[in-house]
Amino acid sequence: MIAKDVRERLAIITPLTCAFFLAWSFRLFGFRDAVLEVLTGSSPMTAPPTLVAEASFIQQAMAVEFPAPIDYGPINEVCGRTPFRPGLVFTCEGQHGGIGMLRNQMLKCIRYAIHGGGALVVPSIALRNKNDLKDIETATEMPLEYLLERETFKKHLAAGCPQMQLYDRVEDAPSYSQRQGQPLQLLGDQFEPDHPRTGLRHPRAWRHEFDGWLASRGVQLQRERPVHIQMEQSFLEYPVRDDGDAFVHEFGKILSFRNDTRELAAKVLYALRTRFDLPINPAVAINPNAYYGAHLRLESDAIWAWPPSEWRFSRMHDQFEEQFRNIERTGLRTVYVASGNQTVVRMFAEYLTTKLAGSSSGGDDVRVVTKQDLLSPDDLRRLSAMTFDQQALVDFMVMFKASAFMGVAHSSFPWNVALRRHELSRYAAYANEGSDLLRDEYSIIMGMAKDYPYVDSFVTSIWP
Template sequence: MLCQDRPWVVCFSSACLLVIIWSFRLFDVRDAFSILVYDESRKQHEEGVFLHQAMDVEFPAPIDYRPIREVCARAQFRPGLLFTCEEQHGGIGMVRNQILKCVRYAIHGGGAIVVPSMALRNASDITDIETATEVPLDYMFDRQAFITRLSEGCPEMRIYDRVEDFPSYEQRVEEPLALVGDQFEPDHPREGLRHPGQWRRSFDEWLAKQSVKVRPDAPVHVRLEQSFLEYPVRVDGDAFAREFGKVLSFRDDTRELAAKVLFKLKQRFAPSIDPTKAISPDAYYGCHLRLEKDAVDAWQPDEWRFSRMEDQFDEQFRNIERTGLSTIYVASGDQTVVDVFAERLAARLASGSSSEKRNVTVVTKHDLLQGPDRRQLDSLTFDQQALVDFLVLFRSSAFMGVAHSSFPWNIALRRHELSKYSQYGNEGSDLLRDEYSVIMGMEADYPHVDPFVYGLWP
């Protein structure tokens, strides 16, 4: 028997051994659990820091208010004059620019402004952008950021939530006066107004012809209607052109979703992404495909070369090969187009027709966001989802889009702030080509090219 000779010694030793063994086992379990908890906490902390840093980078550099203040200081604001910018329509690029242009005219006129609004695109027919359904600024943009930044940049300008909040509005002289920004120069060249500095004088003369006089006790309400790329954005200087667009920031939830897309890209494909930098080299390629129904209907493929899928794809493929990047982030409002693009790119690379054979991965925001994030993304509208794409494409190592859409122009012009080139075509013959972005093709490839270079605030 085990305990027959010295029972108490053996039994005591065995008991101690069992206690030690179980203590170690219990310690190991607790230690392993602690490690797991710590590791998960560390990952959550790292993700939180990444998201916070990435959300802070929406432009190449933070806003510098000095150029905006200099322009506003010359405006001579006056009480009793109110401008509104209602039901601006189009995609992100055009709506954003229309709002900025309306604010710029209000500064010229020396009046207050109501927080702008926009027209809601028809969800069942995305070609229908001029609906009668009005949505507020925060449908796409950060309302409070707009108010705060415009107030900081233009402290003389008063900003109101509603027309009814304007002092003595019920005593206004008459119903709102409709005005189009370029009606004082209807024959201006494609580059924009020849004499934007004279707009205030022309505006005051126009008011006089309406037999109205701006007075605090009898306000004048001017409703600025939509015109198209007629304001030469660099007339106030390059610094103003660079900074003015920063008064409009995309809504927080879309900026957070874009930051989460970047985090997933970093985790799975692009470890070189730096959330504090606007553009990380050697991370991923940004591809904007403009082949949705509204685009093909507006720019018919029989006339517009890059409305043809094959031609648009081919330009993107050759640029992907040139950059050597292996992760391709694709933005398109048509998933079928993305699927065809991925299949054809894989076939092209596998066939050996490219300069080198390599594996590439094509991803979209839908591939990278899962669970609650994916459900949140799916709850957004066509234009709201495009905000996420805009921000991710803006951060890409290399970017390409077409010339007949304001969306890629907006991205490319914003990125150009980081370029070593002052002009847009120093690296080649494309309409825009710098070390970060390409707007594909030459003027001869398009029936006409809208003056985005002259009329878009980055």
């Protein structure tokens, strides 16, 4: 009887022990090894040490998309003071622009939906015309994952604002087929059209004005007959700091760039480190004494939007000269350039070589590179298959991590980069090291207000 009892217990314990061992082996090694195999094409038992080191570098670099991981606390606080109600659903359809402006437009639309206390449909994107870069408002609508991670967004918003219901399609909202009339279109600044350039004076009064607007249209919110609000795209009118600095630093983190573009950016960083022996730690947001990031805004759509006859820094020479002066000041000799015009990049490299050769610091060793110069043939094919705006995501991530960075004031792209980097600055203000529109120890937005016909309110209206 005793022997039989022992056998029965062993029959139960043995498979449980094996299952426990296998489960923990997977947790300790399986996920890591699976990622390694995806990145290198080899298992950890057969991958050369250099491939293992590269895979580890890429994993770490991909994880550092912001200066610090998301803290849901400030978002929880804002959502917690907002009464949410059923029967109201907001959509942010066909958001358009370059990645800097498009991302901010989405965040602003989501912020209005929080103010309104309604449900939200995952935002969508208007596809840029590949044959005409300035045509950003096409009728071709793309899902969020065209540029951003859908599941990451849903996860972050659910954790940050659990009161808000989120749907993949507006038709998924309960009783949508019984909705009240046609969708109602609304501009964010519709209730305060005379606001100053710095944005709405009374953003927290938006809910009261919105509810009054609904009432004026005879709308009564009912769970069984929902109301669909289509938020139209207004421009830089929301004062992002109204909710406090902590919220400013966290809210933008609900949107994450596509994983494949972050992987390509990490591979660019690895190539910079290995090819030029640069001190780049992938786990650190910004590494000193590594490389310089130059954003050149001289593509065809930029020249069309900001003609050189009126805009000083739309002139190639003036933009080049400001970048040269800053490069000389930093002493950095590896220059990573972000530009959608490769001819401009070549001209800039020649300009730098000539200027630095005639300076006291010398220019023979300056290296001007782009993502196209640093990616492997296979990765370059992946990059080439991407659109203009998808490729820009790679540059954004590499620029974010640069030792020093400079861009122009009339583009939202460099403002997004510089404002995100500013979170690491020891300065609270934006111009403590000089007279440029933004100048801290990490970034410069070149020139003063007098150098531009006008300066959009990027500082007050962009979530980093």
